[in-house]
Amino acid sequence: MKLPVAIQRLINSLEKLPxxxxxxxxxLTFYLLNVPQTELDTFGQAVSGLKKNTHxxxxxxxxxxxxxxxxCQDRSRNQTVIxxxxxxxxxxxxxxxxxxxxxxxVLGGVIDPLNNIGPDELHINELPLRLKNSQVKEVIxxxxxxxxxxxxxxxxxxxxxxxxxxxxxxxRIGRGLPTGADLEYADAATLLKALEGRREY
Amino acid sequence: MKLPVAIQRLINSLEKLPxxxxxxxxxLTFYLLNVPQTELDTFGQAVSGLKKNTHxxxxxxxxxxxxxxxxCQDRSRNQTVIxxxxxxxxxxxxxxxxxxxxxxxVLGGVIDPLNNIGPDELHINELPLRLKNSQVKEVIxxxxxxxxxxxxxxxxxxxxxxxxxxxxxxxRIGRGLPTGADLEYADAATLLKALEGRREY
Numbered sequence: 001m002k003l004p005v006a007i008q009r010l011i012n013s014l015e016k017l018p019x020x021x022x023x024x025x026x027x028l029t030f031y032l033l034n035v036p037q038t039e040l041d042t043f044g045q046a047v048s049g050l051k052k053n054t055h056x057x058x059x060x061x062x063x064x065x066x067x068x069x070x071x072c073q074d075r076s077r078n079q080t081v082i083x084x085x086x087x088x089x090x091x092x093x094x095x096x097x098x099x100x101x102x103x104x105x106v107l108g109g110v111i112d113p114l115n116n117i118g119p120d121e122l123h124i125n126e127l128p129l130r131l132k133n134s135q136v137k138e139v140i141x142x143x144x145x146x147x148x149x150x151x152x153x154x155x156x157x158x159x160x161x162x163x164x165x166x167x168x169x170x171x172r173i174g175r176g177l178p179t180g181a182d183l184e185y186a187d188a189a190t191l192l193k194a195l196e197g198r199r200e201y
Numbered sequence: 202m203k204l205p206v207a208i209q210r211l212i213n214s215l216e217k218l219p220x221x222x223x224x225x226x227x228x229l230t231f232y233l234l235n236v237p238q239t240e241l242d243t244f245g246q247a248v249s250g251l252k253k254n255t256h257x258x259x260x261x262x263x264x265x266x267x268x269x270x271x272x273c274q275d276r277s278r279n280q281t282v283i284x285x286x287x288x289x290x291x292x293x294x295x296x297x298x299x300x301x302x303x304x305x306x307v308l309g310g311v312i313d314p315l316n317n318i319g320p321d322e323l324h325i326n327e328l329p330l331r332l333k334n335s336q337v338k339e340v341i342x343x344x345x346x347x348x349x350x351x352x353x354x355x356x357x358x359x360x361x362x363x364x365x366x367x368x369x370x371x372x373r374i375g376r377g378l379p380t381g382a383d384l385e386y387a388d389a390a391t392l393l394k395a396l397e398g399r400r401e402y
Contacts, residue, residue, distance in 0.1 A: 013244040043214040048245030065205040
């Protein structure tokens with residue numbers, strides 16, 4: 001049996017999404033067949049209109065309705081600290097802590113030679129340019145603690161030191177045991193970082 | 202930080218899908234931000250157009266472009282056997298075996314009192330009506346071997362015997378070990394069914 005064209009077309013679109021395989025795409029499509037048409041219209045318009053009212057901030061490369069983005073425009077934020085992250089979603093996670101009031105710089109990914117992603121594919125070279133004539137005193141390197149994230153942080157450190165000397169303080173987000181963790185089940189790499197990163201109590 | 206309206210709108214739509222939580226919805230939305238607009242348009246149109254060219258077959262309740270569906274219209278298929286399944290996707294699975302050439306009857310779910318789904322919410326009462334003046338000689342009950350699927354199969358058995366006597370042969374899909382399984386790891390319920398369902402060799 002061949003599936004109806006309209007159904008196959010949606011399965012094809014859903015299959016392209018990361019983490020959604022052919023079976024899940026089928027399941028979601030047949031679920032949507034039971035959803036009212038008005039909801040399908042809302043969903044469809046949300047998809048096609050996604051990028052119509054969003055811009056990439058020319059300063060920090062965050063995604064926002066304003067250009068520059070609402071964070072870069074907010075003069076009440078601390079203009080002397082920049083937190084470097086991989087993705088716009090990381091901003092959301094950090095903002096939720098309410099512990100950071102500085103600016104951001106979105107790299108748009110990490111250096112990943114296996115997937116042909118070098119510094120030029122990311123917003124890396126824009127960072128020293130942005131720092132040059134600014135009031136920034138500290139750059140927090142908050143790429144993920146993965147192999148690629150660490151390599152990117154090291155690359156940024158070298159680049160900033162090369163271009164701007166050591167005038168700007170570079171820090172790396174803290175490493176150690178996450179809240180609620182169990183020492184017994186922690187992996188060796190995490191425990192090592194937790195010991196190295198111990199603080200006076 | 203508040204997310205842009207267009208982004209939040211798509212997250213809201215994706216979150217409603219089964220098996221997609223708020224985090225996955227965020228991740229998918231930010232992934233789609235990097236997808237070309239033409240692809241977003243294709244996706245959006247596939248969503249809103251999903252139900253525009255598909256009909257529910259008035260005979261077997263399958264979803265298809267034709268009405269009645271292509272299976273019901275195909276006179277070369279065996280008109281004396283009907284396979285009763287839960288969902289249209291089950292037809293796809295059975296057709297793939299190429300071992301069944303009869304007709305189908307889609308229930309649209311299973312009897313599930315905990316979720317307020319009784320026989321009247323499904324296409325159950327339509328089945329004896331369909332069988333009454335037909336050439337059907339056998340009904341294969343192919344609901345899933347779950348608690349609800351078994352209960353639905355039993356309900357159908359009782360209903361058909363009540364309305365049509367024992368003129369129609371009722372069968373249940375075979376139970377036992379799936380291909381590639383390991384006896385050692387099989388659960389007791391499956392092994393019990395495999396012993397009960399043993400066949401001469």
